[in-house]
Amino acid sequence: MENQKIFNKSFLFIFTSNFLIFIGFEMLLPILPAYMISLDASPIQVGLVTTLFTVGAVLIRPFAGYFLIDNKRKALAIVASAMLMLITFVYPFLNIIWMLLLLRLFHGAAWGVSTTANSTMAVDSIPKSRLGEGLGYFSVSTTVGAIIAQSLGIFIYDFYSFDIVIWSSVILSLLALTALLFVKSSVPVKREKAPFRFFDMIFERNAWFPALLTVISTLGFGAIITFLVVFGEQQNLDNIFLFFLVNATVSTLLRPYTGKWYDRNGPWSIIIVSAILGFLSLVVLSFATNDFYLIISAILFGAGYGTVMPCLQTWAVQNVSEEKSGAANATFFSSFDVGVGVSAFILGMLAEWVSIEMIFRIVSFSFLVVAVLVYKDYLNKKK
Structure with a gap:
């Protein structure tokens, strides 16, 4: 056993x-x-x-x-x-x-x-x-x-x-x-494997959907790491470190419960709920003028984005055979890197035209896109 x-x-x-x-x-x-x-x-x-x-x-x-x-x-x-x-x-x-x-x-x-x-x-x-x-x-x-x-x-x-x-x-x-x-560490069973193809290995085919969701979800994180410090200076938020501290604390405390939720019910319900929380977190952050709003946003972001990412990694790994878990993990982390890189580039250009508050509001819709895509996948699996 x-x-x-x-x-x-x-x-x-x-x-x-x-x-x-x-x-x-x-x-x-x-x-x-x-x-x-x-x-x-x-x-x-x-x-x-x-x-x-x-x-x-x-x-x-x-x-x-x-x-x-x-x-x-x-x-x-x-x-x-x-x-x-x-x-x-x-x-x-x-x-x-x-x-x-x-x-x-x-x-x-x-x-x-x-x-x-x-x-x-x-x-x-x-x-x-x-x-x-x-x-x-x-x-x-x-x-x-x-x-x-x-x-x-x-x-x-x-x-x-x-x-x-x-x-x-x-x-x-x-x-x-x-x-x-x-x-x-266990040694994988030696078996015949397909020839190496670089572009196939960048995104493991069976993990493509969680990888796509990872790229989209990471747009919100990219906005945070790119603009939050500048936003804090503009809004006179002297304790911007509270966002990172509260975010990490909340996501850590929730891990035992969110992980069990995933194992019992699969990825769909928990990712949908967490994505909606991620959407709300960026909306609240865009209106932050004091530490209270900053902390509420951090709580929502820790519960939302902080839950979505480990769920997507688990989903990517579960979509492949055991010997391909390394390829699935490579796909997940590459998707994260691509998401951060793309968001920094696109949002950096966008910042020339709109305020940081508006950037947070625009990027918040990326979480709603994730929720809709996951719900559509749930309906397809249900059929």
């Missing part, structure tokens, strides 16, 4: 490793632009810091997903974690801008492999009947890690130096690598 325990030894070590990796990576995000500017980088070059990283992650994930079909997941995760540590170590020794940009491309590639391999091992360690609940718990390692990391990175950079930030990230990566050594 299948062991129904989620918090087994392997899951706990994968969770810990992923948590440390996310802190080590995310703490670099808010300070790299400032570091590039200190090297006299142009605005375009500063923008390429994020763009090249995304390109590296998206391009490598199809290869990682294909490799994970019938190879040792643990070995790939260890190699990727080691590469993250070594690449981070190199940053202070490069003061030539084009070399730093090239390094960002490789950093994105290592990140793409690491996140894909870790998530696939997490799927392997979770009882299949509790996959929604288990991936909900696992996603806490990313959300909480990201929230802690950016504040930590800014604090260390302001009070110490860029080099200390780098060394902190390297140490965290080393600890993450150590945690992976204690994971007991």
Whole structure:
């Protein structure tokens, strides 16, 4: 009989490793632009810091997903974690801008492999009947890690130096690598697999619908990370950090209940309800003039978007055979990256013409589109 325990030894070590990796990576995000500017980088070059990283992650994930079909997941995760540590170590020794940009491309590639391999091992360690609940718990390692990391990175950079930030990230990566050594990872059964086709592997065919929903859902998240700080300055919201703190707290506290809801009833009802909450959160945010509205918006966003994303990842994995879970995870994360990249580009142009409040209201409809598409899928499955 299948062991129904989620918090087994392997899951706990994968969770810990992923948590440390996310802190080590995310703490670099808010300070790299400032570091590039200190090297006299142009605005375009500063923008390429994020763009090249995304390109590296998206391009490598199809290869990682294909490799994970019938190879040792643990070995790939260890190699990727080691590469993250070594690449981070190199940053202070490069003061030539084009070399730093090239390094960002490789950093994105290592990140793409690491996140894909870790998530696939997490799927392997979770009882299949509790996959929604288990991936909900696992996603806490990313959300909480990201929230802690950016504040930590800014604090260390302001009070110490860029080099200390780098060394902190390297140490965290080393600890993450150590945690992976204690994971007991299953080896997929060797079987005949289709030849590698890059464009087929970018989006695993059987996971296309959750992937599409991920891209659409991420438009709202892209608006938040792109414009919230600027919006806070415009509206004189001094405690904008409350949005990130409350959002992460709510989404984390709800994970045990939303995961069980998914496992009992499937993806349709929970995603529809969560998408509607996501829509309401951005509408409320667009009218925020004080901390009360900001906190209400954060609660709704944590319950909405914070629930939609792990549900979509679970749905993507469940739509494929077990040996293709790596390809499904690669598809999910690539869809997330594409959504963030597309939203930053489109909304950046839109901001030339309309206010940030209007951008939040326009993007809020993306969640309603998700709800409608999921409802139509439910009706088709019901037939």
